[in-house]
Amino acid sequence: MSGEITIYTDGASSGNPGPGGYGVVLIYGRHRLEKSEGFRLTTNNRMELLAVIVGLEALKIPGSKVVIYTDSKYVADAVTRGWVFQWETKSFKKKKNCDLWKRFLKVYRQHKVSFVWIKGHNNTPENELCDRLATEAYGKYNLSEDTGYRPGDENDTLFNEVER
Numbered sequence: 001m002s003g004e005i006t007i008y009t010d011g012a013s014s015g016n017p018g019p020g021g022y023g024v025v026l027i028y029g030r031h032r033l034e035k036s037e038g039f040r041l042t043t044n045n046r047m048e049l050l051a052v053i054v055g056l057e058a059l060k061i062p063g064s065k066v067v068i069y070t071d072s073k074y075v076a077d078a079v080t081r082g083w084v085f086q087w088e089t090k091s092f093k094k095k096k097n098c099d100l101w102k103r104f105l106k107v108y109r110q111h112k113v114s115f116v117w118i119k120g121h122n123n124t125p126e127n128e129l130c131d132r133l134a135t136e137a138y139g140k141y142n143l144s145e146d147t148g149y150r151p152g153d154e155n156d157t158l159f160n161e162v163e164r
Helices: 044-057 073-080 083-089 098-108 125-138
Strands: 004-013 018-028 031-042 065-070 112-117
Touching (some): 004 044, 004 125, 018 125, 044 073, 044 125, 073 083
Parallel strands (some): 004 065, 065 112
Antiparallel strands (some): 004 018, 018 031
């Protein structure tokens, strides 16, 4: 396989935590695939990261050259600045979303991946489509459970102060 696969991703939630979803658009030449899913209770950052994972997991050929466009600084910076690799060496101690980061690293290492951060809601057509896919996904009935999300886990509170 020659050429580059382009993946656009976005995640969204209504409330943080709240119902959420992700949207992904994969493009390779004349081929195009759109994916989305909604969850009953999750966070925006989980959906941003899950969108990237789902996009990479959709690829059939190991070693693919992939460019991921995301409006998530959380995801883009964690990879491009090397933070996620440092977290991994410390077994993700005191880090949120370690279940997803471990899943990400497994699929990330199967390909040649680069990230491009783009500003959200800036009229980039595929990013806007991903946003629509994500928000429509969590607006549906019979949403899935984000089994990795654990409200109340350490470092996972809605407030800066200790909840009582």
